[in-house]
Amino acid sequence: xxxxxxxxxxxxxxxxxxxxxxxxxxxxxxxxxxxxxxxxxxxxxxxxxxxxxxxxxxxxxxxxxxxxxxxxxxxxxxxxxxxxxxxxxxxxxxxxxxxxxxxxxxxxxxxxxxxxxxxxxxxxxxxxxxxxxxxxxxxxxxxxxxxxxxxxxxxxxxxxxxxxxxxxxxxxxxxxxxxxxxxxxxxxxxxxxxxxxxxxxxxxxxxxxxxxxxxxxxxxxxxxxxxxxxxxxxxxxxxxxxxxxxxxxxxx
Amino acid sequence: xxxxxxxxxxxxxxxxxxxxxxxxxxxxxxxxxxxxxxxxxxxxxxxxxxxxxxxxxxxxxxxxxxxxxxxxxxxxxxxxxxxxxxxxxxxxxxxxxxxxxxxxxxxxxxxxxxxxxxxxxxxxxxxxxxxxxxxxxxxxxxxxxxxxxxxxxxxxxxxxxxxxxxxxxxxxxxxxxx
Numbered sequence: 195x196x197x198x199x200x201x202x203x204x205x206x207x208x209x210x211x212x213x214x215x216x217x218x219x220x221x222x223x224x225x226x227x228x229x230x231x232x233x234x235x236x237x238x239x240x241x242x243x244x245x246x247x248x249x250x251x252x253x254x255x256x257x258x259x260x261x262x263x264x265x266x267x268x269x270x271x272x273x274x275x276x277x278x279x280x281x282x283x284x285x286x287x288x289x290x291x292x293x294x295x296x297x298x299x300x301x302x303x304x305x306x307x308x309x310x311x312x313x314x315x316x317x318x319x320x321x322x323x324x325x326x327x328x329x330x331x332x333x334x335x336x337x338x339x340x341x342x343x344x345x346x347x348x349x350x351x352x353x354x355x356x357x358x359x360x361x362x363x364x365x366x367x368x369x370x371x372x373x374x375x376x377x378x379x380x381x382x383x384x385x386x387x388x389x390x391x392x393x394x395x396x397x398x399x400x401x402x403x404x405x406x407x408x409x410x411x412x413x414x415x416x417x418x419x420x421x422x423x424x425x426x427x428x429x430x431x432x433x434x435x436x437x438x439x440x441x442x443x444x445x446x
Numbered sequence: 447x448x449x450x451x452x453x454x455x456x457x458x459x460x461x462x463x464x465x466x467x468x469x470x471x472x473x474x475x476x477x478x479x480x481x482x483x484x485x486x487x488x489x490x491x492x493x494x495x496x497x498x499x500x501x502x503x504x505x506x507x508x509x510x511x512x513x514x515x516x517x518x519x520x521x522x523x524x525x526x527x528x529x530x531x532x533x534x535x536x537x538x539x540x541x542x543x544x545x546x547x548x549x550x551x552x553x554x555x556x557x558x559x560x561x562x563x564x565x566x567x568x569x570x571x572x573x574x575x576x577x578x579x580x581x582x583x584x585x586x587x588x589x590x591x592x593x594x595x596x597x598x599x600x601x602x603x604x605x606x607x608x609x610x611x612x613x614x615x616x617x618x619x620x621x622x623x624x
Contacts (some may be wrong), residue, residue: 202593203598203602204591204594204597204598206598207594207597207598207601208579208594211572211578211579213578233582236451238605239601242554242601242608243572243573243603243605245550245551245554246554246569246570246573246574247556247574248474248551249550249551249554250468250471251468251572251574253467253468253471254464254465254468255464256464256466256467256468258463258464258467259485261480261485262463262485262488263460263463265485265488265489265492266488266492267456267461267462319602337487355607380526403460403463404462405464409477416460428550431464432465434527435461435462435464436463438461439457439458439461442457442461443454443457443458446453
């Protein structure tokens with residue numbers, strides 16, 4: 195049998211990254227079994243790759259500057275004000291643009307009580323996710339989920355379709371007496387029986403986007419002028435971002 | 447652009463920010479400068495949002511804007527007579543160390559700081575952002591073979607730096623490596 199030649203460096207890295215087709219990957223694996231020096235080299239590269247993820251991965255959980263979310267919320271209205279080159283002027287321009295846009299939209303930036311509201315809704319969402327909130331009566335009847343959610347929140351809200359990410363809607367619950375009004379919980383589950391919760395309440399008015407972590411639980415708070423959405427699940431930050439993005443976009 | 451498209455763009459942009467910020471922090475090794483860069487990137491993205499044809503490609507599109515802005519900034523500083531060797535990025539990658547840092551993490555920061563921008567970029571795209579080689583090739587507008595050779599070189603240099611005796615943060619000799 196002809197022995198496969200020593201893999202090139204490029205092949206080794208493609209092997210590490212799962213980029214080789216099955217026959218080539220098998221040949222590289224066989225070469226690694228024969229050559230312990232080569233195997234150690236690959237193990238070291240694999241370790242470096244893992245470490246990169248472990249060390250820098252958590253940076254994704256840092257809270258974003260409020261300016262950025264407000265700036266995006268301001269959208270095109272802000273664009274004309276974002277031309278100043280000087281950093282201080284630019285900061286002022288961004289703040290002004292955001293305030294103008296938010297004021298036009300009827301928002302109040304940094305209003306009193308924002309933090310406590312923020313903490314409350316996150317706590318509620320986590321409790322709802324872990325089913326430690328007092329259970330509301332089950333939703334009964336043939337009403338569509340979107341209709342239930344819209345009626346409860348008194349605003350048009352669609353039920354996000356997360357099947358693209360492997361999550362099926364398994365339940366909806368309406369909490370009648372939460373601080374600040376009614377709240378709705380949508381529970382989704384994937385084939386691994388992992389549950390992803392979307393907790394919805396009327397927004398206190400401040401645009402926000404935050405990624406939080408409590409133990410193994412990831413929380414994404416995404417709030418615009420009308421709706422506050424808290425998404426909770428045990429997953430990586432990357433998966434949470436993808437799911438949160440799909441869920442949030444699917445609400446409208 | 448329609449209101450619906452603007453809304454979708456805003457949502458997609460917001461969802462990308464945590465990862466974009468992380469990418470910027472590790473790429474340039476200075477937290478404050480990274481935040482300035484991301485802010486510039488948001489501004490440019492908002493101005494040029496109509497140029498993005500497919501929203502699902504927003505991640506790569508934003509990273510490209512960010513990278514171009516960073517290169518522009520480096521060139522501007524060079525023209526102004528600043529130190530050529532990325533003096534403005536002298537702050538160690540340790541500045542972005544997570545709170546739960548360990549000695550191994552510090553070693554990684556130090557090793558990353560010795561790499562060129564190009565090598566840090568490809569390590570991050572594959573190792574942190576999880577892009578496959580084809581996606582990296584498209585994002586960097588280089589052939590697949592270049593991605594493979596550049597990645598191999600970057601990992602080799604990172605390994606070498608990790609095995610080298612610790613001498614504190616270093617800067618690359620050149621920002622134009624293969």
